[in-house]
Amino acid sequence: MPTSKNEVLQGTLDLLVLNTLDSMGPLHGFGIALRIQQVSKDLLQLNQGTLYPALLRLEQRGWLTSKWGVSENNRKAKYYGLTRSGRKQLAEEAESWGRMSVMINRVLRTS
């Protein structure tokens, strides 16, 4: 068992959300939160509430759309889905994240 959970790194929440919606299709906020926690094997400490301003921001940027729907257990919920420009953004952010992590690893190994 890990002794401490990692805070979500500043700026990576967008990437996590976009990636989740890309692989899962439209989801409500709670679903996104669950999925991120499951995928990270609960290593990530996410205050689920912080998702909502982030979702709104992504929607304002035109990367997500939202509409009301009904959940699996018949509850009204707002579903978020990726737009085409959202998919493009995800590709860009994933690539820059990859570059960044390669670079940091390299620095850590050489010093």
Added chain:
Amino acid sequence: MRQPLVMFLRRLAALFRRRRLEDDLDEELRSHLEMAAELNLRKGMAAEDARREALRSFGGVEQTKENYRDQRGLPMVETTLQDLRFGLRMLRRSPGFTVLAILSLTFGIGANAAVFSWVEGILLRPYPRVFHQERLVALSGTVRDDRDETSWPDLLDVQRSCTLCETLFVSNITGATLGIGERAQIMNGSIVSANYFDAIGVHPMFGRGFAPV
């Protein structure tokens, strides 16, 4: 970059649908908490614990709403409008104070404007239509300590030897009596050299100045 503009317009539009969006937000967060509690129940928690655990993993609900609102609208505009509305309400509540405030502002601004236009006319821009005022220089003759009229030969000397001067013109303020029919009136006037109007860059609105020699 088109995106910031689109974002700004969306946030601006949100200001006009605030009540609707606020209901949406309440509904969305409530449904989140209910789903979370339900999941906890299914994991075998007691009802009360399930609800509390859902709230705990959510983090502050009010805090979230605050952040959400800041992202949704334009916080600066909103608080300014709020302040304005509050101010108007206070003014309406005490009409005596309002009248007094408006009057003192009126007089204050009026007096300031009057003084400024006076200062501007006399000190800052005394001859608004004369160009290159900063290059105007007045020369006058003296006899011992008194000012005296300049003589025609003096003028010719200056004209010949002053390499700094662009043009040289003569002006002698004087008066004349103007008579029209049976009425007569004293007018201020100047006797000037023929290049006067060209030199100061001011031309009569009607008719003409002096014809070139």
